[in-house]
Amino acid sequence: MLAEIITIGDELLIGQTIDTNSAWIGEQLSLIGIKVHQVTSITDNEKHILTALEEASKRVSLVILTGGLGPTKDDITKETLCKYFNTELILNAPILEHLKERYKAFNVTFSKVNQDQAFLPKSCTILPNTRGSASGMWFEKNKVVFISLPGVPYEMKGILTDEGFPKLKTHFSTPNVIHKTVRTIGVPESKLAELLVDWENSLANHNIKLAYLPSPGFVRLRISGVDTNGEVEQIIIDKLNELPHLIGGYIYGFEKETIEQVVGNLLINQNKTLCTAESCTGGNIGHLITQVSGSSAYFNGGVISYANAVKINVLNVKEEDILKFGAVSQQVVQQMAQNARKLLKSDYAISTSGIAGPTGGTEEKPVGTVWVSIASENKTISKIYRLPYNNRERNISVASSYALNLLRKEFLED
Amino acid sequence: MLAEIITIGDELLIGQTIDTNSAWIGEQLSLIGIKVHQVTSITDNEKHILTALEEASKRVSLVILTGGLGPTKDDITKETLCKYFNTELILNAPILEHLKERYKAFNVTFSKVNQDQAFLPKSCTILPNTRGSASGMWFEKNKVVFISLPGVPYEMKGILTDEGFPKLKTHFSTPNVIHKTVRTIGVPESKLAELLVDWENSLANHNIKLAYLPSPGFVRLRISGVDTNGEVEQIIIDKLNELPHLIGGYIYGFEKETIEQVVGNLLINQNKTLCTAESCTGGNIGHLITQVSGSSAYFNGGVISYANAVKINVLNVKEEDILKFGAVSQQVVQQMAQNARKLLKSDYAISTSGIAGPTGGTEEKPVGTVWVSIASENKTISKIYRLPYNNRERNISVASSYALNLLRKEFLED
Incomplete structure (x- = not known):
């Protein structure tokens, strides 16, 4: 069962907007056993849209279109669909009511232009949009299904999730595809593949497939x-129950979990608090933790001790240790964690000190060298990472995730 | 002058990779006066690639392909191009030398598979890749130019910038398009458009175009x-020299400058230092500042005072003020800035306290309410922002940028 996606909008072709819709739709369709054969991004032009529809419908049995459903005159998808399906726009009373209520709730005057969004093709089945003004539309022609959706990702995803995918599953009797995701950290794809070679072969006997998705x-x-x-x-x-014996140390979560969510849940479950003392990560660990809603239950805060003076004056790191061992050293990073833990009266502290680059590396401590320490009441552990990137953003990002993971592992051992 | 982009790779169709290449190419081509007519993402399949090439070449005079040039057997673009252009792969001695040196520098053994990357189509002009192993290729057929590039964005961008765009400008005698970008912050597109209505009209007399690009x-x-x-x-x-009179307060930079770079340059030029005291932004301001290479010259560090206890114990905010006015208040945010400035011995301090959401809002202080304060030696200013987002990430991100911008404005007034 094959599908194609057509994304409509000049903004996609001049690089003003990155098309993230088609990747999301492609992933979701593959999860219900439908394979995307081609994605075509085209201009807001009637002839271009008609040609793209005609060509796609010859190749596949499902065509999903996004974009061009706004109220302004450059959005012409709805009128073009009427032409293609030989139908006309008619006023849909329930949609008109819904739109009026929506505008009232937002205290916005309901204008003629807004009313136009309640005119919809007579021959389509409407897929209601509870998150915006442009309705989704389902058409059928010569056994091919066409779904037209607004280009706003939040609205497009909502319509497909609520209406589109359930209807597609019934209409095409799609296979019941089961997907499970296991998330690993700190291990290269090649090493995982080596550790899993027999396990992966055993999957084939059951027609189960394994994909490695690295970042x-x-x-x-x-x-x-x-x-x-x-x-x-x-x-x-x-x-999956066999995996802990094979790669257990690398697994941190399942499905959509992030490392900062997993660490947050561990802290909540054990009623513990956390603080940070960041040098090379510059606040990014605090940022990741506080991106999680509800993190105030376990995150007290942190010190960004970027300058050595702040390490010394705020975190009481011994100046002679900085002089003797350097700021990027086990001696310094463990004092940062221990002293931050006391200063911020927390159960756990995470600290980092390293060389994010692109400058500042030495032969002994090249760019990518990062010391991480975890302090708790009775114990401080420290670990050095030698990240292979010569890219500042990537070193900061990966060092932050590895530091959170070190806390996770420490937590599990306690 | 029209172009099409063909992106090749199964990973694009199953949503494993978001195609960011075509947006970048589309933007860059529009900057040299070439308009992208269509973007087509297709599978790693010979027939599919040949059909896409044939169809695109009928519509436009430039076709840019990305992807499918890796050394593994699922990458078939090079062989398929030989078929399409009726040519064959031959060993390119200089490229072979370049690859060998590259692998030597990385201490990686040079294998048969790597050697295959030095076999390139006889009839193409090679566009050397100084950042990776897969060369770019330039073909011509029936007056249409075809450029094939690796899918890795960093390599693709490098080849086009160094080799592709200069060659395209000469080959097609593209018009000399001049572009200038002015960056504004803290003002909606609709208000800018209102303030610029006469100015925008005056541009039309000179055939100069204005585009609003909001984020x-x-x-x-x-x-x-x-x-x-x-x-x-x-x-x-x-x-452009007329703009300061019309919208000067909103302009923070030009071309590719970020607000954190602009603030960093102001600090460097005046030899001043900065620290942060972040509550609702949770470390993100520190993170933005330290993403800039060289920020250690002006950024001392900060305190992430997420919990009230940290505001009180580390930053010496008066407990009675938190009880009386709440943590999200002018009284608290200004003490955070003033005391952080002293604690971290810095010339300037930025502080934030607000409600990022999605929970925690009240009628008086709804989600999106953020207090920001800037303290310097003789002065503390504070400002309240009422951000319209019910989205935690967006509130954190915009509050961080607005806080940096408040420092920028304060700096200019001093």
Whole structure:
């Protein structure tokens, strides 16, 4: 079962907007067993839209369009669809009511232009948009399904999740594809593949597929199988239960969990508090932790001790140790963690000191060298990382994730 | 002059990778007067690639391809191009030498697979890749130019910038398009448009175009004109000189400058130091400042005073003021800045306290309420922002930028 995606809008072609919609739709369709054959981004032009529709419909049985449904005159998708499906726009009374209520709630005057959004093609099935003004539309022609959606990602995702995907599953009797994601940190894809070679071979016997999805510092493992007999989900679960013996130390979470969420949940469950003392990560660990809603329950705060004077004056790091061992050293990073923990009256402290680059590296401590320390009441552990990146942003980002992961591991051992 | 972009790779269609390449290429081509007509993302499949090439070449005079040039067997772009252009792969001795040196520098063994990357189509002009192993290729057929590039953004951008764009400008005698970007902060697009209505009309007399490019908290203004007679650049400069009178307070920078870079340069030029005291922004201001290489010259560090106890114990904020006025108040935010400035012995301090959401808002202080304070030796200023977002990440991000901008404005007044 193949699909194509057509994204409409001049802003996509002049680079003003990056098309993130088609990647999301592609991923979601693959999760229900529909494969995307092609993505085409085109101009807001009637002839261009008609040609793209005609060509896609010859190749696949599902065409999803996004964009061009706004109220301004450069948005012409709706009128063009009427032409293609040989239908006309008619006023939809329930949608008009919904729009009027929406504008009232936002205290915005309802104008003629807004009313136009309640005119919808007669022959389509409407996929209601509870998050915005432009309705989704479902058409069928020569056994091909066409879904037209607004380009705003939040609205597009909402309509497909609430209306589009359930309807697609029924209409095409899509296979029941089971997906599970296992998230690892701090191990390269090649090493994981080596550790999992026998396990991966054993999956093939059950027609279960494994995908490695790497990003800096992380590799996600996605395990997928088509459940034809109701047994595949259990086989996948059994197979996942074998992973802790093979790669347990690298697994930090499942499905959509981030390392900062996992650490936050561990802290909440054990009713512990955390603080930070950041040098090379410059506040990014605090930023990651506080991106999680509810983090005030366990995060007290931190000290960004970027200058050595702040390490000495605020965190009471011994000046002679900085002179003797350097700011990027075990001696300094462990004092940062221990003293921050006391100063911010927290159960745990994470500290970092390293060389983010691109300058500042030496032969002994090249760019990417990062010391991390975790202090708790009775224990301080420290670890050196030698990150392979000559990229400041990447070193900061990966060092922050690794520091959070070191706390996670320490937590599990306690 | 029209172009099309073809991006090749299964990972683009299943949503594993977001195609950022075509937006970048689209923007860069529009800067040299070439308009992108269509972007097509296709599978790593010979027939699919051949069809896409054939169709695009009928519509436009420039086709840029990215992806499918890796050394593994699923990458088939090079072989497919040989078929399309009726040529063959031959060993390119200088490229082979370059690859060998590259692998030697990285201490990696040079294998048969690596050697294959030195086999390149006989009929193409090679666009050397100084950042990776896969060379760029320039073909011509029936007056259409085809450029094939690796999919890695860093390598693709490098080859086009160093080799592709200069060659395109000569080959197609593209017009000399002049672009200038003016960056504003803290003003909605609609208000800017209102303030600039006469100015914008005056541009039309000179055939100069204005584009508004909004992102949360910011609007970029891009002014473009085709310089046919060598005079347009001066007219644009004269027009830009009129902007300070109209919207001067909102302009923070030009071209690619970020607010954190602008603030950093102001601090460097006046030899001043900065520290932070962050509550709702949770370390993000420190993170933004330290993303800039060289920030250690002016950034001492900061205190992330997320919990009230840290505001009281580390930053000496008066407990009775927190009880009386709340943590999100002018009284608290100004003490945070003043006391952080002393504690971290800095010339300037930025502080924030607000409600990032999605929970925690009240009628009096809804989600998006943020107090910012700037303290210097003789002066403390504070300002309240009421951000319109019900989105935690966006509130944190925009509050951080606005706080940096408040420092910038204060700096200019001193």
